[in-house]
Amino acid sequence: MRKKIYTLCFMCSVRCPIAVVVEDDKIVSIEGNPHVPAMKGVCPKGAAAVGWLNDPQRVRSPMIRTGPRGSGQWKKVSWDEALDYTADRCKEIFAKYGSKSAVYCERVNLVTDISKTFLKAIGSPNYFSHDTICKGSVNTACRTVIGYTDGQISADWSNARHVILYGRNVFESMEVKATNALLDAMAKGAKVTSVDPRVSITAAKSDQYMMIRPGTDLALNYALMHVIIKEHLYDVKYVNRWVEGFDKLSAFVDPYTPEWAETETGIPAKDIIRLAREASQAKPAVIFHYGYRASHHPTEIYFRRSLIMLNALMGSIESPGGIFIKKGPKDAGLKAGIRKFSEQQFPAMEETRRFDGCGEEKFPIADTAHGVGAMFPSAVLNEDPYPIKVLFAFRFDPLYSNFDFQQSLRALKKLDLIVSCDINFGGTTSLADVILPESLFLERSDPLQMGAGLKPAVNRRIACVRPGFDTKPMWWILKQLAQRMGVGEYFPYETIEDIWNYQLADMGIPIADFEQKGFVSLSDKAIWWDREDGIKFKTPSGKIEFVSSLLEDNGFPSFPPYEALETPEDRFRLIVGRCVAHTNVMTQNNLYLNELVPENTLWINEKRAEALGIKDGERVEIESDTGKGQIRAFVTDMIHPEAVFMLHGFGHQEPESRRSYQRGVADAMIQDPIMDKVGGSPALDHTLVRVKKAV
Ligand SMILES: Nc1nc2c(c(=O)[nH]1)N[C@H]1C(S)=C(S)[C@@H](COP(=O)(O)OP(=O)(O)OC[C@H]3O[C@@H](n4cnc5c(=O)[nH]c(N)nc54)[C@H](O)[C@@H]3O)O[C@H]1N2
Ligand SMILES: Nc1nc2c(c(=O)[nH]1)N[C@H]1C(S)=C(S)[C@@H](COP(=O)(O)OP(=O)(O)OC[C@H]3O[C@@H](n4cnc5c(=O)[nH]c(N)nc54)[C@H](O)[C@@H]3O)O[C@H]1N2
Ligand code: SF4
Ligand SMILES: [Mo]
Numbered sequence: 001m002r003k004k005i006y007t008l009c010f011m012c013s014v015r016c017p018i019a020v021v022v023e024d025d026k027i028v029s030i031e032g033n034p035h036v037p038a039m040k041g042v043c044p045k046g047a048a049a050v051g052w053l054n055d056p057q058r059v060r061s062p063m064i065r066t067g068p069r070g071s072g073q074w075k076k077v078s079w080d081e082a083l084d085y086t087a088d089r090c091k092e093i094f095a096k097y098g099s100k101s102a103v104y105c106e107r108v109n110l111v112t113d114i115s116k117t118f119l120k121a122i123g124s125p126n127y128f129s130h131d132t133i134c135k136g137s138v139n140t141a142c143r144t145v146i147g148y149t150d151g152q153i154s155a156d157w158s159n160a161r162h163v164i165l166y167g168r169n170v171f172e173s174m175e176v177k178a179t180n181a182l183l184d185a186m187a188k189g190a191k192v193t194s195v196d197p198r199v200s201i202t203a204a205k206s207d208q209y210m211m212i213r214p215g216t217d218l219a220l221n222y223a224l225m226h227v228i229i230k231e232h233l234y235d236v237k238y239v240n241r242w243v244e245g246f247d248k249l250s251a252f253v254d255p256y257t258p259e260w261a262e263t264e265t266g267i268p269a270k271d272i273i274r275l276a277r278e279a280s281q282a283k284p285a286v287i288f289h290y291g292y293r294a295s296h297h298p299t300e301i302y303f304r305r306s307l308i309m310l311n312a313l314m315g316s317i318e319s320p321g322g323i324f325i326k327k328g329p330k331d332a333g334l335k336a337g338i339r340k341f342s343e344q345q346f347p348a349m350e351e352t353r354r355f356d357g358c359g360e361e362k363f364p365i366a367d368t369a370h371g372v373g374a375m376f377p378s379a380v381l382n383e384d385p386y387p388i389k390v391l392f393a394f395r396f397d398p399l400y401s402n403f404d405f406q407q408s409l410r411a412l413k414k415l416d417l418i419v420s421c422d423i424n425f426g427g428t429t430s431l432a433d434v435i436l437p438e439s440l441f442l443e444r445s446d447p448l449q450m451g452a453g454l455k456p457a458v459n460r461r462i463a464c465v466r467p468g469f470d471t472k473p474m475w476w477i478l479k480q481l482a483q484r485m486g487v488g489e490y491f492p493y494e495t496i497e498d499i500w501n502y503q504l505a506d507m508g509i510p511i512a513d514f515e516q517k518g519f520v521s522l523s524d525k526a527i528w529w530d531r532e533d534g535i536k537f538k539t540p541s542g543k544i545e546f547v548s549s550l551l552e553d554n555g556f557p558s559f560p561p562y563e564a565l566e567t568p569e570d571r572f573r574l575i576v577g578r579c580v581a582h583t584n585v586m587t588q589n590n591l592y593l594n595e596l597v598p599e600n601t602l603w604i605n606e607k608r609a610e611a612l613g614i615k616d617g618e619r620v621e622i623e624s625d626t627g628k629g630q631i632r633a634f635v636t637d638m639i640h641p642e643a644v645f646m647l648h649g650f651g652h653q654e655p656e657s658r659r660s661y662q663r664g665v666a667d668a669m670i671q672d673p674i675m676d677k678v679g680g681s682p683a684l685d686h687t688l689v690r691v692k693k694a695v
Contacts, residue, residue, distance in 0.1 A: 479491040
C-alpha cells in the first residue's frame with residue numbers, strides 16, 4: 001500500500017521537512033512537505049538519498065579493524081561484540097588517563113542532547129561540533145553584538161526589499177526554505193546584491209554583482225558604514241533606542257572613506273556609495289546577510305560583527321524583511337519546551353579544563369556549546385593540556401573537515417582508539433578501530449527537534465523504510481555503550497517512543513499530533529517583538545553593543561584598526577565553496593551525486609592562467625606551505641585574479657568508497673593551520689598558494 005510519511009531530510013544539516021512516498025517498504029519519491037509553504041521541493045541531494053539505501057559501498061555492519069590504520073582490513077562483527085570491544089577499550093584507557101582523555105565530536109543533529117548526556121555521564125569535558133569549523137566566528141560575532149548566536153537568529157527573506165550577500169551562496173549552498181523565500185521576494189521586486197571574488201550561481205542570479213578582492217570585505221563594510229553615517233542614512237530612531245557605542249563607531253569609521261576602500265577592495269567608490277544609499281532606501285526591510293562560509297580570515301570576527309552592525313544601522317534587527325530573533329515555546333505562551341536528557345544531575349567531573357581551551361585562556365569567548373574543533377589535531381599531537389587517547393567521531397569527519405590534512409592524519413594515527421558512527425566510509429571512518437554503523441535517516445526515527453523561529457514548531461523524523469543493512473540509530477548505540485560503561489541510568493528509554501514522551505512531558509503535546517503534518521506548530525502567527533520597546537537583546541546592557549562588553553571584558557578591542565591584506569604577485573588566495581550537488585565531504589561517493597559532479601576543478605582567472613601557460617582543462621599543481629595536489633584547471637574570467645577557487649569535499653583517499661576514490665583534491669590538504677583567535681573559526685580562505693602546470 002502506498003503511504004505518504006512526513007519526516008526530516010538529513011542529506012545536509014539543514015534538515016528540511018519532507019514528504020516521502022513509500023510503497024511495500026520501497027521509496028517511490030521524496031518531495032517537500034506540502035504543509036510547509038516554502039518547501040516546494042527538495043534539492044538534488046535530498047532526492048539522491050535513495051542512492052544510498054542499498055549501496056554496497058556504505059558501512060553495512062559493525063566492524064573492528066584487523067590491519068594497520070587505513071589498511072582497509074576489517075572484521076565483520078555482531079553489535080554485542082563491537083559495543084563490548086569499545087566499552088572495554090575505553091575502560092582500559094580511562095583507567096590510565098582518565099575519562100578526560102576522550103573527545104566526542106559530531107555534526108549537530110537531533111541526537112545532540114543524547115551525545116552530550118553520554119559525555120557528561122562518562123565524565124569528559126571534551127565535546128566539539130561541526131559548527132565550530134563551519135561558523136564559529138559567526139556565532140561569536142553575533143554574541144558580541146546582540147547576545148544571541150547566529151543559530152538563534154534568522155533572516156526574513158520573503159519580506160526583504162534588499163538583500164546583500166557576502167559570498168552567501170543561497171542558490172547553490174541551499175536551505176530549501178530560505179532559497180525559495182528569497183526567490184519569492186525577488187518576484188515581488190526585492191533587489192539582491194552579491195559580493196564575491198567569484199561569479200557563483202548566486203552572483204549570476206543577483207541584480208548586481210561586485211567582484212571583491214578576496215578577504216577585503218571588512219574594508220567594504222567600514223566604507224559602507226562611513227557613508228551611511230556621513231549621509232545620515234541610518235535609522236536614527238532605532239539606533240538611538242537600541243545601540244550602545246554608535247559615537248565610537250562613527251569616529252572609528254571616519255577615516256575609512258569609499259575611496260580608501262576602493263584601493264583595498266577593488267570596488268569603485270561610486271558603487272560603494274550607491275550601495276549604501278540603495279540599502280538605506282529599503283530599510284528596515286534590508287538583510288546584510290551574516291553568512292556562513294565566505295571570507296574566513298584571521299580577522300573574521302570583525303567582518304561578521306560589521307555585518308550585524310550594518311543591520312543594526314538599517315534598523316533591520318527584529319523587523320519584517322530583516323533579521324529576526326527566533327522564538328521558542330515560551331514566546332508562544334507555553335510553560336515549557338522540550339525536556340532534555342543532558343539536564344539531569346551528573347556527578348562532578350574530575351577535570352573541567354577542555355582540550356581546546358574554549359571558554360578558557362586560549363579562546364575565552366568562543367562558544368563552549370560547540371568548542372573550537374580546529375584545535376583537535378594540535379591538542380592530540382602536543383598533548384596540550386593533557387593526553388587525548390580516544391575519539392568518538394559521530395556523524396563527523398574531522399580528517400577532511402579541518403585545515404592541514406597531514407596534521408589531522410598524524411593526530412588520528414596517534415590515538416589509541418577511534419570509534420566512528422557513520423553511514424559511509426569517510427576519512428575518519430576508514431582510520432577507525434571500530435565502526436558502529438548508523439541507519440540512514442530514511443531508515444530511522446530520531447528524537448524530536450525544537451524548531452525555534454518566527455512560528456516555533458516541534459518537528460519529527462520518523463523511519464520510512466526498514467534498514468537495508470545491519471545498522472542502528474545513534475540514540476540506541478549511545479545507550480548501549482553507556483550501559484556497558486556503567487552509566488546506563490542516564491538513558492531512561494528503551495524505544496524512540498520513550499524518548500518522544502520524555503521530551504514532550506512538559507509540553508502537553510500528544511505524539512499522535514505529529515501524524516498529520518510531521519510537525520506541531522506552537523503559534524499560528526509570526527511572533528515579532530515590539531521594535532519600540534520590546535526587543536530582548538541578550539547582551540549585558542540589553543542593547544545592541546557596537547562597543548562590546550564580551551570582547552572588551554576579555555581584553556579584545558571592539559574596533560581594531562583595519563589590517564590591509566597583501567597577496568604577493570606570484571601567489572593566489574585559495575578560496576572554497578560548495579555546489580548544489582554535494583554536501584560538504586559526505587556525498588561524493590553517492591551513486592547519483594557522484595555522477596552529477598564527480599570531481600572538483602581549480603577556477604583560475606584567464607589572464608593569470610595565460611601568464612602561467614595554463615590552458616582550460618589542463619592538470620595543474622597547486623601548492624601551499626602546508627601541502628599540494630594536482631587538479632584540472634577551469635580557466636575563466638569569472639574569478640578575481642588574486643583568487644583561485646575549488647569545491648570543498650573532494651580528493652577522498654578511502655579505497656572502500658570506490659566512486660570518489662582519488663577524484664579531485666581535498667582543500668584540507670592545502671589549507672594552512674591559521675585561526676581567527678578571537679572568534680574561534682579556522683581561517684580556511686586565508687591560505688596563499690602557487691599554481692603551475694603539472695608535469
Ligand atoms: N577544509 C575544510 N574544512 C571544512 C569546511 C571547508 O569548506 N573546508 N567546511 C566546514 C563546514 S561549513 C562544515 S558544516 C563542516 C562539516 O563537516 P562534517 O560534518 O564532517 O561534514 P559532512 O559532510 O556534513 O558529514 C560528516 C560525516 O557524517 C556522515 N553522515 C552523514 N549522514 C549521517 C547519518 O545520518 N548518520 C551518521 N552516523 N553519519 C552520517 C558522513 O558520511 C560524513 O562522514 O566542515 C567544516 N570544515
Ligand atoms: N548544496 C549544498 N548546500 C549546502 C551545503 C553543502 O555542502 N551543499 N552545506 C551547508 C552548510 S554546512 C553551510 S555552512 C552552508 C554554506 O553556505 P555558503 O557559505 O553560502 O556557501 P559556500 O558555497 O561555501 O560559499 C562560499 C562563497 O564565498 C565566496 N568567497 C570566498 N572568499 C570570499 C571573500 O573574501 N569575500 C566574499 N564576499 N566571498 C568570498 C566563495 O567564492 C563562495 O562563492 O551551506 C549549506 N548548504
Ligand atoms: S537542503 Fe537539500 S539535502 Fe539539505 S536538508 Fe534540505 S533537501 Fe535535504
Ligand atoms: Mo557548514
